[in-house]
Amino acid sequence: xxxxxxAAAYDPYAFPPFAVTVDLAVFTVRDAQLNVLLVERGxxxxxxxxxxxxxxxxPGESAGQAARRExxxxxxxSHGTVHGLHLEQLRTYSxxxxxxxxxxxSVAYTALLPDxxxxxxxxxAAVARWTPRADTGPLAFDHDxxxxxxxxxxxxxxxxxxxxxxxxxxxxxxxxxxxxYETVWGVPLDRPNFRRKVLATPGFVEPAEGPPRRTxxxxxxxxxxxxxxxxALHPPLLRPEGRQP
Amino acid sequence: xxxxxxAAAYDPYAFPPFAVTVDLAVFTVRDAQLNVLLVERGxxxxxxxxxxxxxxxxPGESAGQAARRExxxxxxxSHGTVHGLHLEQLRTYSxxxxxxxxxxxSVAYTALLPDxxxxxxxxxAAVARWTPRADTGPLAFDHDxxxxxxxxxxxxxxxxxxxxxxxxxxxxxxxxxxxxYETVWGVPLDRPNFRRKVLATPGFVEPAEGPPRRTxxxxxxxxxxxxxxxxALHPPLLRPEGRQP
DNA sequence: TAAATAGTGTCTGTGAGACACTATGGC
DNA sequence: GCCATAGTGTCTCACAGACACTATTTA
Numbered sequence: 001x002x003x004x005x006x007a008a009a010y011d012p013y014a015f016p017p018f019a020v021t022v023d024l025a026v027f028t029v030r031d032a033q034l035n036v037l038l039v040e041r042g043x044x045x046x047x048x049x050x051x052x053x054x055x056x057x058x059p060g061e062s063a064g065q066a067a068r069r070e071x072x073x074x075x076x077x078s079h080g081t082v083h084g085l086h087l088e089q090l091r092t093y094s095x096x097x098x099x100x101x102x103x104x105x106s107v108a109y110t111a112l113l114p115d116x117x118x119x120x121x122x123x124x125a126a127v128a129r130w131t132p133r134a135d136t137g138p139l140a141f142d143h144d145x146x147x148x149x150x151x152x153x154x155x156x157x158x159x160x161x162x163x164x165x166x167x168x169x170x171x172x173x174x175x176x177x178x179x180x181y182e183t184v185w186g187v188p189l190d191r192p193n194f195r196r197k198v199l200a201t202p203g204f205v206e207p208a209e210g211p212p213r214r215t216x217x218x219x220x221x222x223x224x225x226x227x228x229x230x231x232a233l234h235p236p237l238l239r240p241e242g243r244q245p
Numbered sequence: 246x247x248x249x250x251x252a253a254a255y256d257p258y259a260f261p262p263f264a265v266t267v268d269l270a271v272f273t274v275r276d277a278q279l280n281v282l283l284v285e286r287g288x289x290x291x292x293x294x295x296x297x298x299x300x301x302x303x304p305g306e307s308a309g310q311a312a313r314r315e316x317x318x319x320x321x322x323s324h325g326t327v328h329g330l331h332l333e334q335l336r337t338y339s340x341x342x343x344x345x346x347x348x349x350x351s352v353a354y355t356a357l358l359p360d361x362x363x364x365x366x367x368x369x370a371a372v373a374r375w376t377p378r379a380d381t382g383p384l385a386f387d388h389d390x391x392x393x394x395x396x397x398x399x400x401x402x403x404x405x406x407x408x409x410x411x412x413x414x415x416x417x418x419x420x421x422x423x424x425x426y427e428t429v430w431g432v433p434l435d436r437p438n439f440r441r442k443v444l445a446t447p448g449f450v451e452p453a454e455g456p457p458r459r460t461x462x463x464x465x466x467x468x469x470x471x472x473x474x475x476x477a478l479h480p481p482l483l484r485p486e487g488r489q490p
Numbered sequence: 491t492a493a494a495t496a497g498t499g500t501c502t503g504t505g506a507g508a509c510a511c512t513a514t515g516g517c
Numbered sequence: 518g519c520c521a522t523a524g525t526g527t528c529t530c531a532c533a534g535a536c537a538c539t540a541t542t543t544a
Contacts, residue, residue, distance in 0.1 A: 016304050017262030017263065018262065018263050018264070018265045018302070018350075019263070020263045020265070020339070020350050057263070057339065057350075059261050059341070059348060060341055061341065062339045062340050062341060063337060063339040063350070064339070089336050089337065091334050091336070091337075092308060092334065092336075092337040092352050094265070094302065094307045094308040094309070094352065095307050096304070096305055096306065096307060103304065105263075105265050105302075105308070105350070105352075107337045107339065107350075173496085174496085174497095175495070175496075190533095190534065190535070190536085191495090191496085191497090192497075192498075192499090192535090192536080193533070193534060193535080195496090195497075195498095196498095196532095196533090197532090197533080200532090212496090214494095214495075214496095214542075214543085215495065215496085217494095217543085218493075218494045218495065218542075218543060218544085219493085219494040219495025219496065219541075219542060219543080220494080220495050220496045220497080220540065220541040220542050221495090221496080221541075221542070222495075222496055222497090223496085223497090235531095235532080238533090240534090418523085419523085419524095420522070420523075435506095435507065435508070435509085436522090436523085436524090437508090437509080437524075437525075437526090438506065438507060438508080440523090440524075440525095441505095441506090441525095442505085442506080445505090457523090459515075459516090459521095459522075459523095460522070460523085462516090462521095463515080463516065463517090463520075463521045463522060464514080464515060464516080464520085464521040464522025464523065465513065465514040465515050465521080465522050465523045465524080466514075466515065466522090466523080467522075467523055467524090468523085468524090480504095480505075483506090485507090
C-alpha cells in the first residue's frame with residue numbers, strides 16, 4: 001500500500017506505468033470433457049496463437065467488474081445471465097517479462113458455465129472457441145500456467161463446495177452431476193456411494209419440480225435436482241486420490 | 246490480457262496509470278494470541294492510523310519479489326531468513342476508490358512467522374508493532390477486509406496443510422503445535438486425539454534430535470519434532486466446526 | 491428379450507471424538 | 518505429597534468404499 005516511505009509524494013508518473021488486465025479461465029463440461037474458452041490472437045505478439053480471453057481494467061471499474069464485462073463480451077451472454085454467474089478470482093500474475101511489450105499485471109478469474117446451446121458468438125469478439133482441456137496446445141503469454149492453476153483450483157474446490165452444480169443446467173440429474181465430477185477429477189466414482197453422499201450433504205442439492213428425465217437417452221428416467229444454497233459442503237466430498245493409496 | 250480489441254495499439258499512457266502495490270498480512274502466535282504486524286502511517290490519508298505493511302512494486306520485480314523485499318525491510322530479518330519463509334499470495338484488491346489519491350491495485354500476501362526473539366526493528370521502517378488480532382482497531386484503506394480474508398485463509402489452510410509449523414520454532418513440541426492450532430482456530434482440542442492424528446499423518450512432523458523440553462515451564466518434558474516435508478495433509482486435520490453440529 | 495440407467499440395501503474397515511489411565515517432571 | 522504437562526489405551530459412532538441387488542425405461 002502506498003506510500004513507500006521514500007516515495008516522493010504521489011506523482012503517478014514517477015514510475016513507468018503498469019497496465020492492469022484480467023484474464024478469464026472459463027470452463028464448461030461438454031461430451032464428458034472439460035472445455036475451456038479460448039480466443040485466437042489477431043495481433044503480435046503471439047499472433048495466431050490461442051489465448052485466454054481478457055482485457056484491460058478500465059479506470060472506473062474493479063478487476064471483478066472488468067472480468068464480468070469481458071465475459072459478457074466474449075460469450076455473448078446477456079448481461080443478466082452473466083451477472084448471476086459464479087466468477088472467482090484465481091490469483092494475480094505479475095512477472096515483469098510476462099508481456100514483451102510493457103509491464104502488465106493480470107488478475108486471473110475463473111468461471112464455470114453449463115454447456116450452453118446458444119451459439120455464444122454474440123459479441124464483437126474475435127474467434128472464440130470451446131476447446132477440450134486436453135487439446136490446448138501452448139497458449140500465448142503465461143496462459144498455460146494460468147490454465148493449469150485454474151484447473152487445480154477447480155478440482156480442489158469440488159471437494160468442499162457445491163461448485164460442480166455450476167456446470168449443470170438449472171435442473172439436473174444425479175447422473176449428470178456425477179458425470180461432471182468424474183470429468184473434472186478424471187476418475188470414476190461409485191454411483192451408489194456418490195448418490196448417498198450428495199443427498200446426505202445438507203444444502204448441496206434439492207429436489208426440483210418437473211418430470212424425470214433420461215440422462216443418456218436410455219434407461220430409467222432420473223429425478224431432477226437443483227443447486228442447493230450451501231456455500232460449503234459438510235462433510236466434504238473427497239477425491240479418491242485424497243486418501244493415501 | 247492485452248490487447249483489448251479496440252485498444253489503439255499499446256500506448257502505455259492511453260489510460261490513467263495504475264499503481265501496483267503489495268500489502269502484507271504477517272502473522273505470529275505469541276502468548277496464545279494471533280498477532281499481526283502493523284505499521285503506523287506517517288502521512289495522509291489515514292495519518293496516525295495503523296495499516297498493513299507494504300509498498301510499491303518496482304519496475305523490475307514481480308509482486309512476490311516486492312512482498313519479500315518489503316517483508317525484509319519491515320521486519321529487519323536477514324535476507325537469508327526471509328528468503329526461506331512461506332509467503333503466499335492471498336488475493337488482489339482493486340476497487341477503484343480504495344485509495345483516495347489515485348488508482349491503486351494491491352496484491353495481498355500472507356506470511357507466517359515464529360515468535361521471534363529479535364527486536365525486529367532493524368529496517369528504516371516507521372513504527373511497526375505486533376498487535377493481537379483482537380486488538381486491531383479500524384485499519385487504513387481496506388486493510389480490515391484484507392486482514393479478515395487472510396485470517397479466514399489461514400484457518401482453512403490449517404486443515405489440509407502443515408502450515409501451522411511455520412508458527413513454531415525449528416524444533417517444537419506437540420503441545421506447542423496444538424497451542425498454535427487452538428489459537429488460530431479459537432477452539433480447544435483434545436490432546437490425545439490431536440497427538441494421534443498428527444503422528445498418523447505422514448510428512449506432517451518428524452522427530453527431532455535434542456533433549457526433551459518443557460512446554461509451559463512445568464510438567465513432564467516433551468519430545469521435540471520438526472516440520473515434515475508433506476505439502477498437503479492426508480488425512481486432513483479438520484476443525485471441530487467442520488462437522489455438522 | 492437385452493441393454494442401459496436409476497435407485498436401495500448391506501457389510502466392513504477406518505478414523506474421529508470422548509475419556510480413563512499412566513508417566514515424569516517441578517514445587 | 519500436589520500439580521501440571523506428556524503420553525497410552527480403549528470404546529463407540531459415523532462414514533467411506535465395495536458391491537449385490539432391484540426398478541424402470543428403450544430398442
